Amino acid sequence: MSAAPALLEEQFDDPVQQREAATLGMWVFLATEILFFGVLFASYTVCRVLYPQGFAAASRRTDMLLGTLETAVLLTSSALVALALRAIKLDERRSAVLLLAGTAALGASFLIMHGFEYYSEYTEHLVPGVDFLQHGPQAHAVELFFCLYYFITGFHSLHVLIGVAIMTVLSARTAGGSFGPQRYTTCELAALYWHLVDIVWIFVYPLIYLVGRAA
Amino acid sequence: MSAAEAAVLPGSFLAGGHTLREWLITRDHKRIAILYGLGITFFFFLGGAAATLIRLNLITPEGALLQAATYNKAFTFHGVVMVWFFLIPSIPTTLGNFLLPLMIGARDVAFPRLNLLSWYLYIGGGVFAVAALLAGGVDTGWTFYAPFSTMFSNSHVFLVVIAVFVSGFSTILTGLNFIVTIHCLRAPGMSWFRLPLFVWAMYAVSLVMVLATPVLAMTLALIGLERGLGVGIFDPALGGDPLLFQHLFWFYSHPAVYIMILPAMGVASEIISCFARRRVFGYRFMTYSMLAIAVIGFLVWGHHMFVAGQSMYATLVFSLLSFVVAVPSAIKVFNWTATLRKGEISFESPMLYALGFVGLFMLGGLTGLMLAAPALDMPLHDTYFVIAHFHYVMVGGSVMAYLGGIHYWWPKLTGRRYPESWARFAAILMFFGFNLTFFPQYLLGYEGMPRRYHAYAPQFQVLNVLSSGGASILAVSYLLPIAYLLWSLRYGRAAGDNPWQARGLEWQTTSPPPTENFRRPPRVREVYDYAEPAP
Numbered sequence: 001m002s003a004a005p006a007l008l009e010e011q012f013d014d015p016v017q018q019r020e021a022a023t024l025g026m027w028v029f030l031a032t033e034i035l036f037f038g039v040l041f042a043s044y045t046v047c048r049v050l051y052p053q054g055f056a057a058a059s060r061r062t063d064m065l066l067g068t069l070e071t072a073v074l075l076t077s078s079a080l081v082a083l084a085l086r087a088i089k090l091d092e093r094r095s096a097v098l099l100l101a102g103t104a105a106l107g108a109s110f111l112i113m114h115g116f117e118y119y120s121e122y123t124e125h126l127v128p129g130v131d132f133l134q135h136g137p138q139a140h141a142v143e144l145f146f147c148l149y150y151f152i153t154g155f156h157s158l159h160v161l162i163g164v165a166i167m168t169v170l171s172a173r174t175a176g177g178s179f180g181p182q183r184y185t186t187c188e189l190a191a192l193y194w195h196l197v198d199i200v201w202i203f204v205y206p207l208i209y210l211v212g213r214a215a
Numbered sequence: 216m217s218a219a220e221a222a223v224l225p226g227s228f229l230a231g232g233h234t235l236r237e238w239l240i241t242r243d244h245k246r247i248a249i250l251y252g253l254g255i256t257f258f259f260f261l262g263g264a265a266a267t268l269i270r271l272n273l274i275t276p277e278g279a280l281l282q283a284a285t286y287n288k289a290f291t292f293h294g295v296v297m298v299w300f301f302l303i304p305s306i307p308t309t310l311g312n313f314l315l316p317l318m319i320g321a322r323d324v325a326f327p328r329l330n331l332l333s334w335y336l337y338i339g340g341g342v343f344a345v346a347a348l349l350a351g352g353v354d355t356g357w358t359f360y361a362p363f364s365t366m367f368s369n370s371h372v373f374l375v376v377i378a379v380f381v382s383g384f385s386t387i388l389t390g391l392n393f394i395v396t397i398h399c400l401r402a403p404g405m406s407w408f409r410l411p412l413f414v415w416a417m418y419a420v421s422l423v424m425v426l427a428t429p430v431l432a433m434t435l436a437l438i439g440l441e442r443g444l445g446v447g448i449f450d451p452a453l454g455g456d457p458l459l460f461q462h463l464f465w466f467y468s469h470p471a472v473y474i475m476i477l478p479a480m481g482v483a484s485e486i487i488s489c490f491a492r493r494r495v496f497g498y499r500f501m502t503y504s505m506l507a508i509a510v511i512g513f514l515v516w517g518h519h520m521f522v523a524g525q526s527m528y529a530t531l532v533f534s535l536l537s538f539v540v541a542v543p544s545a546i547k548v549f550n551w552t553a554t555l556r557k558g559e560i561s562f563e564s565p566m567l568y569a570l571g572f573v574g575l576f577m578l579g580g581l582t583g584l585m586l587a588a589p590a591l592d593m594p595l596h597d598t599y600f601v602i603a604h605f606h607y608v609m610v611g612g613s614v615m616a617y618l619g620g621i622h623y624w625w626p627k628l629t630g631r632r633y634p635e636s637w638a639r640f641a642a643i644l645m646f647f648g649f650n651l652t653f654f655p656q657y658l659l660g661y662e663g664m665p666r667r668y669h670a671y672a673p674q675f676q677v678l679n680v681l682s683s684g685g686a687s688i689l690a691v692s693y694l695l696p697i698a699y700l701l702w703s704l705r706y707g708r709a710a711g712d713n714p715w716q717a718r719g720l721e722w723q724t725t726s727p728p729p730t731e732n733f734r735r736p737p738r739v740r741e742v743y744d745y746a747e748p749a750p
Contacts, residue, residue: 010731011316011323011400021325021399028391032429039433039463043448046459129444140454147446151437 005182019185026189030196033159037200040152044207047144054141056212061126061142062149063117067209070113071201074160077106078198081167081191088184093174100171100187103194107164114157121146149208156204159197166190226734227630227727242327243730248313249628250334255309256697258300258341261348263693265293270652270686273679278670286669287354288370294357299379300341302613303471306478307424308337308389310620311417313628315393317721317728318414320402320737325395333388340382347374356667358468361449361460365441372442376435383432386474390424393417402720404739408502411719411742412495415502416481419509423470423477427513431467434460461523465516473512475609476576477505479616480547483569486623487551489717490566491558494743497550504543511540521592530589537587541580548577563715564638568619571646575611579604582657597667600660603653611649618645618696625700626710630726633703637695645692651685716749718742 005015012018048055084099118127125133128147170190173179179187228245232238238246268289272280281289312330316323324330347353353370355363364372397410397418410418438460441447448455488495495501517525517533551573560566582604585591595601622638625631655678660666664675671679713722720737721728740747 009327011321011325011327017399021395024398025326025391025395028394028425032387032391032425035426035429036433039430039437042463043437043459046456047448050456051454128446132446143446144448144454147448151440 006185022185022189023192026192030192033196033200037152037155037203040148040155041203041207044148044152047141047148048211051138051141051144054138055145057138058142058145058149059209059211060213061121061124062209063120064209064213066113066117067205070110071205073106073110073113074198074201077103077110078195080106081194085184085187085191088174088179088187089181091181093177093180096179097171097175100167100174104164104167104171107160107167107194110160111157111164114153152204153208156197156200159200163190163194163197167194226729227725228730229629229727240331242323242331244312244316244324244327244330245628245728245730247327247330247334248309248311251304251308251312251337254334254338254341255301255305258296258344259305259693261345262293262296262301263690265289265296266686267690269293270683272669273671274683276671276673276676276679278668281669283669284354285352287356287667288352290667291353291356291375292348295353295375295379296344297609298357298471299382300337300344302475302609303386304337304382304389305475305613305617306482306620307393307417307420307474308333310413310482310617310624311393311478312389314624314721315396315414315417316400317627317724317732318411318719319397319400319405320720320733320739321396321400322732324392325400326392329388329392333385333392336385336388337382340378340380340385343374343378343381347371347378350374358464359435359438359460360464361438361441361455361457362451365438365447366450366452373439376439380432380435380439383428383435386424387428387432390421390428393421394425397421402737402739405720408499409739409742410502411481412484412498412501412505413478413481415505416477416484419505420474420477423474423509423512427467427470427474430463431471434463434467458520458524461520462516462525465519466513469516469519470509470512472605472608473508475613477508479572479576479613480505482616482620482623483551483572484547485717485719486565486569486619487554487573488743488745489623489715490563490569491555491560492745493554493558494745495550496553496556497546498742500546501550504546507543508540511536511543515540518587518592521589522596534587534589538584541584541587544576544580548573548580562639564635564642565619565623565715567639567642567646568615568622571642571649572612572615572619575607575615575646575649579607579609579612582607594663595660597665598660599656599664599666602666603656603660606653606656611653615645615649618642621696621700623715624721625703626714627721627726627728629704629707630710631703631707632710632714633707634699637699641692641695641699644688644695648685648688648690648692652682652689653685655679655682655685713749718744718749722749 006018008015008018012021080099080103084096084103087096087099121127122131125131126146128143128150132143132146134142167190170187228243238250241247268281269286272278272286278286312324350371353368353372353375355368355370355372359372359376397414437447437449441449447453449457449460451457484495484501515533515537517529518537521530582600586595586601586604622633625633659675659678662675664671710726712724712726718740720739723737724733
């Protein structure tokens with residue numbers, strides 16, 4: 001037994017039009033997201049050009065192991081959500097539920113790992129505005145780096161948190177039979193969102209964790 | 216108007232559902248447009264009150280009315296309210312919301328709930344703006360330059376930043392809604408090059424809204440964080456870069472100027488075509504030039520920073536691009552003029568507003584070219600010349616076109632006719648009042664009077680008095696339409712479906728339209744086919 005087609009809202013002529021509108025709306029939303037993050041990336045670029053050595057020094061203070069693990073976890077979760085969408089389209093409800101739940105779980109573990117990172121930076125007095133205590137000629141640049149680090153990863157983690165909530169709800173709704181081969185637009189849009197969160201992280205990872213490691 | 220209106224127009228979107236609650240949870244784009252109209256009118260007069268204080272203060276050289284600190288708050292409030300709570304939402308959220316689905320033959324926008332949410336975000340932002348005013352105001356100027364806004368100002372920067380941030384989401388969601396509506400909900404036969412230019416203007420402006428506003432929101436969030444936590448990237452004392460703030464701010468705020476003017480261009484195209492009884496000259500060029508303005512408008516922000524310390528090479532490039540963006544604007548002015556040629560022109564009140572728009576926009580645009588030249592901008596920067604330039608574009612251009620549009624579509628919105636002679640009088644009065652207010656400011660700026668000071672050298676007094684006198688005429692011309700338009704709601708004669716014999720699908724339905732917009736599917740024809748008889 002698969003889910004009934006989505007209800008047609010009165011402004012649309014047919015389900016195809018409704019689906020196209022929702023998908024285009026999501027893409028436009030993702031474009032705005034790129035510009036939100038774009039401000040942070042542009043600011044990062046300007047500050048790094050101003051203080052190349054300070055940024056390299058600060059980057060070495062980040063936890064590359066956790067950062068790499070987080071990257072792996074997030075990329076895997078993106079694969080899971082893509083598989084979940086396929087499962088829904090093939091009407092394999094059980095595996096869809098598990099895959100969506102798996103996506104949410106990996107997202108949550110990403111957040112937990114970030115929590116550990118934040119905590120260890122706190123103990124090292126690396127949190128600007130809260131507890132920042134560094135000395136040396138590069139102290140200002142290190143503070144700027146960690147400012148941007150918190151702005152960028154904080155804003156990104158907020159997106160992950162929202163995504164985890166969405167994936168959890170979708171997993172439950174799939175279990176309840178809300179989605180199927182006739183009705184999967186919501187899941188497709190959520191997957192698009194999750195991929196964007198993933199792609200943003202692909203840019204964050206080298207900027208934060210890999211800068212100046214080789215030097 | 217309830218009982219009488221319902222008797223005359225059964226099934227109109229105004230009939231039925233009269234309670235406040237039914238209005239506040241409506242998803243009808245036409246009702247949401249009216250909700251926006253109320254909010255925007257409120258903020259227009261709030262911002263106008265601040266302008267009144269400014270002009271009263273500047274009657275005397277010593278600035279007798281306001282102290283310097285109060286004056287700073289007055290012009291900041293004027294700028295913030297007029298830019299974000301009037302000009303940017305003005306045409307798209309009222310006329311755009313109302314007309315866009317009608318013009319493309321749709322039943323509603325693509326996401327009606329999101330549309331209502333946008334209104335609540337706009338009002339929510341407005342509440343913060345009013346709260347900032349009541350708490351004592353803000354003195355940074357509408358530009359929030361760091362580090363003054365983050366470290367030194369003792370006024371309510373937080374509240375205003377939140378206000379603009381929240382209302383920014385309203386703008387983003389409106390733009391998103393319009394883009395999807397235009398792409399997906401056009402009636403069968405309504406191809407892209409049959410769209411009225413107003414719809415094209417909404418499309419171009421939505422692109423700018425969606426792609427520029429997030430940058431402002433994020434930048435203001437960074438200002439808030441820097442101010443709250445004392446850490447950040449803009450304050451040079453922290454190692455940050457104050458120019459970075461200006462780059463980010465103007466990356467939004469220059470395209471924002473096109474958010475204000477593109478819809479006005481759309482309105483003017485509709486009106487001029489209708490009252491010249493001719494197809495818009497160079498229709499396709501009009502669409503391309505609007506898209507060109509939307510795109511190139513993103514590449515000129517550095518002309519706000521010629522004297523701010525950006526590199527000479529950046530200045531040269533931004534100057535060149537600023538000249539380039541004037542080309543599509545000029546194409547539009549030429550095409551409006553060419554539309555009039557051999558037209559059967561009649562000077563109804565919307566036409567007077569539209570012609571006023573073209574003239575004032577042209578003067579504002581040409582003086583913009585002067586400011587785009589670095590050699591001229593050096594002495595003219597931060598003088599009243601700049602004030603006059605952008606008021607010609609924003610007030611002479613956008614507000615004139617907004618009022619023209621309100622008059623043109625008023626019969627469609629309400630089903631009523633307003634007293635035409637009063638409307639013509641108001642339009643002409645506005646043109647003269649506007650020029651008397653702002654033309655002297657060109658001269659003041661050219662002679663070197665700086666902006667944002669509450670006092671000035673005595674030799675500037677005559678021109679300042681002229682300007683303040685003009686402002687009082689302008690105020691009357693803004694109050695007049697309120698009076699006769701409200702009067703017309705009750706006493707105006709019934710408009711009929713198409714009082715101007717205009718083309719466009721919105722004129723094929725009843726006035727005011729029914730909730731579902733069209734009782735029978737509209738007949739889609741070539742755009743502006745004034746050569747053919749009206750349907």
